Amino acid sequence: MTVAQQIITIGAVVLGTVITRSLPFLIFPAGKETPDFIKYLGRVLPPAVFGMLVIYCLRNVDFLSGSHGAPELIAIAAVTLLHVWKRQMLLSIAGGTIIYMFLVQTLF
Amino acid sequence: MQKDNVKLKALKAAFPHTIPILAGFLFLGMTYGIYMNVLGFSFIYPLIMSITIFAGSMEFVAAEFLLGAFDPIKAFLMTLMINARHLFYGISMLDKYRGTGLKKPYLIFGMCDESFSINCTAEIPEDVDKGWFMFFVTLLNQIYWVSGAVLGGVFGSFIHFNTEGLDFVMTAMFVVIFLEQWLKSSDHKSELIGLGLSVLSLIIFGADGFIIPAMAGIFAVLTLMGASEGHKKAVKSF
Numbered sequence: 397m398t399v400a401q402q403i404i405t406i407g408a409v410v411l412g413t414v415i416t417r418s419l420p421f422l423i424f425p426a427g428k429e430t431p432d433f434i435k436y437l438g439r440v441l442p443p444a445v446f447g448m449l450v451i452y453c454l455r456n457v458d459f460l461s462g463s464h465g466a467p468e469l470i471a472i473a474a475v476t477l478l479h480v481w482k483r484q485m486l487l488s489i490a491g492g493t494i495i496y497m498f499l500v501q502t503l504f
Numbered sequence: 505m506q507k508d509n510v511k512l513k514a515l516k517a518a519f520p521h522t523i524p525i526l527a528g529f530l531f532l533g534m535t536y537g538i539y540m541n542v543l544g545f546s547f548i549y550p551l552i553m554s555i556t557i558f559a560g561s562m563e564f565v566a567a568e569f570l571l572g573a574f575d576p577i578k579a580f581l582m583t584l585m586i587n588a589r590h591l592f593y594g595i596s597m598l599d600k601y602r603g604t605g606l607k608k609p610y611l612i613f614g615m616c617d618e619s620f621s622i623n624c625t626a627e628i629p630e631d632v633d634k635g636w637f638m639f640f641v642t643l644l645n646q647i648y649w650v651s652g653a654v655l656g657g658v659f660g661s662f663i664h665f666n667t668e669g670l671d672f673v674m675t676a677m678f679v680v681i682f683l684e685q686w687l688k689s690s691d692h693k694s695e696l697i698g699l700g701l702s703v704l705s706l707i708i709f710g711a712d713g714f715i716i717p718a719m720a721g722i723f724a725v726l727t728l729m730g731a732s733e734g735h736k737k738a739v740k741s742f
Binding site: 436497 | 556574576579583588589597601608612625666679687699700703719
């Protein structure tokens, strides 16, 4: 690939990303009243989206072979327990990550 | 002077929210820089790509595009598919990004998974300017990501300490945000729909193709629920 072709390729990726991020704002501009249905979606989507994002992070975990996703499940359980117990965001995230690193580096 | 105070206050309020991302993005950004380095690209590539694309997983895929045959249409269409989840972020942020003035284009441009997550859920103190808060969250995240990518691209081959598993910091953050949503809501319908349909879609379509069917399913079920609730309300008011 020539440098010009590389620039065009990167440009295509930038354009695609910008479109997915800006499209809702272009279709429903701030100046106009947003339809009730879209307002409803804006309210109920985030909790569903975060469920989807958690699964997105785990999409490449192999539950059928290898460690069967045990380090991931144990670490997520630890994050959940820590968070319900202390409700300290950084503590839950750091605690879960340290447990996960320990698990994949030593036990699994 | 007054204006600078507003910005500084927003920056101070925003920074603690971005600490997990500081750890995650420096690490993942470095992984990306090292990956590019191993593929034979100068650090200029991760530098420019992390600034202009600023979508983590997409930048890894873009590296593959650069190595393959020249096909910008394919690159464009694949980007739309991989990043389709951003459409949901935009719909969720229509209200929150309203009235942010000149900062709005950057807020939208920089709306990666992590910036969206914080800006969507953070409880911003009353006396902090919301627009600047969200601006600094987005900017700090991008600075972390670009710094990681460049560090990885320049020093990639010299780094030898055991970081295996550090990338879990991003998963942990999304789990915590999901839990926060769960603990705050009275019924857990949306959470369960998002989680359940994504798992179902992942089992059926596999890791590379599950996002779009999952989004379609979530959209359909939430729409039906909204319609039936609207119906109930209409009956009630009648």
